[in-house]
Amino acid sequence: MRLTLHIWRQKGPKEPGRMVHYEARNANPDMSFLEMLDVLNEELTLKGEDPVAFDSDCREGICGMCGFMINGVAHGPRRGTTVCQLHMRKFKDGDVLYIEPWRARAFPVIKDLAVNRTAFDRIIAAGGYISVPAGSAPDGNTILIPKPVAEQAMDAAACIGCGACVAACPNASAALFTGAKIAHLGLLPQGQPERDQRVLKMVAHSTLEQFGSCTNIGECEAVCPKEIKLEVIARMNRDFIKAS
Amino acid sequence: MSMDLSSRVPSGAIERLWDKARFEMKLVNPANKRKYNILVVGSGLAGGSAAASLAELGYNVKCFCFQDSARRAHSIAAQGGINAAKNYQNDGDSIYRLFYDTVKGGDFRSREANVYRLAQISVNIIDQCVAQGVPFAREYGGTLANRSFGGAQVSRTFYARGQTGQQLLLGAYQALERQVDAGRVKMFPRTEMLGLVVIDGKARGIVTRDLVNGKIESHAADAVVLGTGGYGNVYYLSTNARGSNCTAIWRAYKHGAAFANPCFTQIHPTCIPVSGDYQSKLTLMSESLRNDGRIWVPLKPGDQRPPNEIPEPERDYFLERRYPSFGNLVPRDVASRNCKAVCDEGLGVGNNGLGVYLDFADAIKRLGVAVIRERYGNLFDMYERITGEDPYKVPMRIYPAIHYTMGGLWVDYSLMSTVPGLFVIGEANFSDHGANRLGASALMQGLADGYFILPYTIGEYLARTKLDKVQTDYAEFKREESEVETITKRLLSIRGERTVTSFHRELGKVLWDYCGMSRNAVGLKLALGKIRELREGYWHNVDVLGGPEDFNQALEHAGRVADFFELAELMCIDALDRNESCGAHFREEYQTPDNEALRDDQRYCYVAAWVFKGANQPPELHAEPLKFEYVRPTQRSYK
Incomplete structure (x- = not known):
């Protein structure tokens, strides 16, 4: 699978953020969404670019640490599913995805997709x-x-x-x-x-x-x-x- | 250096020991409690309940967790349940039976007195959690419901759907937040402990890194409590949360705390099999599934038919066949080894042949879909999300995965490590599970330590110990801060060619292959060489981007992996040294004719406590002999 990603990058709470365009070339339907981002981060690191910060811990949908918007929907398109349990088989080859942090005054951005809750x-x-x-x-x-x-x-x-x-x-x-x-x-x-x-x-x-x-x-x-x-x-x- | 490994268990009849110990404890005057400062690292079932209970007693508490909230601690992911010897089902359970089962389940490598106390306290835990509002499953008459759980022939497991850990943790978390509101606990989320400060031979503080801005900070106290969980992530792939790590206990080990039985690591039989090399973690499917699911593989190797098309006579329900009285409910280590064995014989299922079926067709026929959905609905949903297959229609595929570590820092009966003033609770210590933990016992131990044991024993320590006031500008704190900063700087300065994850994954593979479900001397020696080589490579060729003052997740991971390398070595040393099989430690050279673990009680009936002797020096082994006065060591048999 090949996906076009537009990811919100923001260095810190006081810095301005912007959408940055990435190509995820090595996605696979059995990956979770976060594993797809892990692979992207590995590629960015090897290129010397700052990996995308996002929170996650248990990766089985129970700790509540992960979460961001995918195309304007919190935790993405699958109902009743955290983003760590969302798998790439839910998407199609060639999809364009906009990924943004939670946005609320009470949840200031820490970096990229990680917010303070x-x-x-x-x-x-x-x-x-x-x-x-x-x-x-x-x-x-x-x-x-x-x-x-x-x-x-x-x-x-x-x-x-x-x-x-x-x-x-x-x-x-x-x-x-x-x-x-x-x-x-x-x-x-x-x-x-x-x-x-x-x-x-x-x-x-x-x-x-x-x-x-x-x-x-x-x-x-x-x-x-x-x-x-x-x-x-x-x-x-x-x-x-x-x-x- | 001589090491005092006295367990400090009082003498007398086992039923009276904990009473006696409590009576003999010196108490801290209630008015003086607020003058004592206690640091609790970790906010899971053990750390969270300890921090809350200590604050309720009036102590000044600071509590630290690396997650963004105390409620995220990995205890939250425990699914199946918590044991308690309530005998609500009138099926013959008792404190003594829970004690007996736990000692036997641990394959006679735990301390009898600790286990007995755990069984006694189990009943208070349930009461406490019910009162907090934990929504345990109920019968129609309104009483608490129970189920039987891996390795037990009585129904003593209390549960809240498949989310028992979550609900117990939220109970502890809410008690903790109540104390935060009362001003008696100060919470430090997104803060990682990176150093222990020992002054005059006593634990007097810690050094932390603020994960948001990188600030290195010292905290002074009268006692330090580690409730930082297990080290299963040393294998890279495990059922632990991504952030779970050994750093706090490892750095304490390097400051003198003995590390006990590091090679006792538990493999859980029912996890979702690996699907690819991008895999970031393994997901546990609760052991409770084995109550209704039947485990089988095709009789013919390489049978490619879909499971539903394989007729009954061509299936091998291998656990039911080999263990007629326990069947699918044999303990975790036995189930795991048998699953691996059938896969090694080429009978495994799934793309890579590393899986066995866990089939609910019979249970659905007997009980109906509605009952199965009520019992396991959330687990079935989770399975479907991850694999894309519907377990109501096709059997689940499962394979064993690293799940829990029985080893941990050595503690005495009062949960104090070999460093006075350093207490270790929950999975981070080694205390109660011997060489193998029974299902639904981890939650019990975490909460027993935090709610009902540590709050007393720490008081006894504070009352009996003369503690001079210390401050964070002391040289010991400054020295530890600078050591922590040096490690951080070094990791950031290497700028090599490989990511932290790639090293971690490779380390995990070595450990899984040679120090995993079964071990042998040749493999362990090979692993030691590979680990040392890989660690060398790590310090020369890892690439960690960003700065020390950033929110830098790669840097966090890099520090944890550096510690995992050293721990991995100690695990292999311990596994190599223990020339017997016991519980989860299965040395291929030592097995019975029917492939069960063969203990050597003459030579190895002890706790192996390892002491750090300096970088690149071999650790020193100290043994705490184990005596079994109540449960006579026997060959475990689940036939």
Whole structure:
């Protein structure tokens, strides 16, 4: 396979960036998208050119470290799939691809395709937890949780914090990310004592980090690699109104 | 140099040891805890839970990770589950049985007292995680669900779909972020530990590199904790995350921490086979798949028919045939070796013949697609994404891959290394799994160390030790900083003709071929020569572009690979020295007539702890003898 790539190159957060044109001549349908970029980086290094910086770690779609836009779509064309799990068989020989970092005020670019997502950590720190110091827990089976409730909580808890929802949202809202944690903990009996405080603090913090407001567009749900549903935003809003 | 390898296990009946140890510990006055500074390197299940728990107790904690967030640590990728001796299924499980299974599974190369404690604590871990909101699988009545897992005949594994590691890690991460918000933990993401600072024989700090701007920085403390994971990436291709590395433990080794059993590396039987030389990592398919999937190869070598067209009588379900009582659930090392053996006989499937089928047709017939989707849906999806094949319709193809390292820094019963004040937890230490780890035990160990062991034992150390105040402008810190800078500069100045990746890939191939699933003396000696030669080449011919003050991913990788070269050598030395087979360490010269591992308890019933004696000097072996007072060493049999 041969592909034409236009990749966003930016030396640092304060430097201007631009699209740079590359030819990927040695792609193969069984490669992952990131392996295709690895091969490109090997070629660039041997030519003495600075390789393209991009984040990735587990490369099995669970750590949430990878992610960028391919032709304007967060994590690329395959639904429910992180870019590390996207394989080249999804593309055709001769395709032209535009690759850009997440773009949001709350996610400043570090270099090329790597961005700073620590704002997400601070939203969790604001209240995305259950306060239970080590050692203070009752026996696991004293808290009975109906199977459907546990499953629903698990659906929301599957969020990997990659930031695709923010990148896809025209408002750069973090509602899907924040809502997923609020839904996960709010659905469970263990999460009840702090439920009101949690939603108030997390929503307030999300605004503080300069994430935008949610206007129910649904782009976030469409690109979420874990297919988190918009319903979590409805849960967050309901909890927020009840708590305020 | 004499080395104190006393395990400091208290004396008495095994059931009472941990109680006794805790009672004998000196406590730190609650009001004084905030005066102590503790550095925790790594934010996975072990590091994250330790940092959170230490902060809850009131200590001042700094926590470091090379990823962009604590939540990315590789514990997140563990799929199958976590063991606990709850006996919720009423199937005869107990703390003693979990202890027994783990000692036996480890092929009698672990410390009994540590393993017993692990089994005891396992029940508290589940309680803790449930209370944090970890959404474990449930039965319709609302109770916790269990499944049985590789090597166990009871159902003691708790799970959250195929994402157990993720959910447990998020629980620890959320506890950690709560402490960040409370001001008791300062988090340093995208920060890599590159040096350990030892003052007056005690670990007193670390030197780090900020991966965004290249800044080299010192951090002083009263104790240092390493929860930096395993070193499987020394093989280049492994199921580990790309960034997983040995640098923190390796640099600690070079400052005096003994390295135990480096050759005990585990190969996981169920991974997606390699597809090409661009391959950047191998993907694990959870072992839980072996509960319902049946492993087979065609009876005829070179059978090119699609699997669904091969009739039953022409298939060999080789694990069920050779191990009638455990069948497809034999431990990882046994399953891996058997898969390799059938491929070596030319019976393997897939393009390169390096694969066996893992077939769900019978399970789907028996249970229906819906049940299989509920149990393994995300794994099947992942398989389909990577291979383009639908495992609901055609059998999966799997092949073994490096997955976990039982070896690591030597620690005593209190999880302290041979450097006082340096504690090592989780996969980074060697402690509980002997020569082979059982499925669903890694998560258990990481969390036991972090939530329930280290928070006590570190207090005991701080209470009993006189610690003078140290500052980062001390000569020891400056010296370590300059050493770290020298390595960085040297790597950037070579400007040779090969990429870091090409060297790493070649090193991995040598280790996989000669120090992988099976080893022999001739091969190991050959490997030692090849590794030394390749390392020479590396320092003369590697090309790392960019500068020391950049966000420079090639430079990060280059430093890690430099350490992998040295570790690879130690692994081969250790494998060569251990003239027996045990667990995952299979020396071809030492096997039973039916090709099982043949231990030599007379000569090798010990932990091999290696001590660094200087660059280009052979390391020195110290042995910690192992005594088995409860589980009598037997030949493992899964027939």
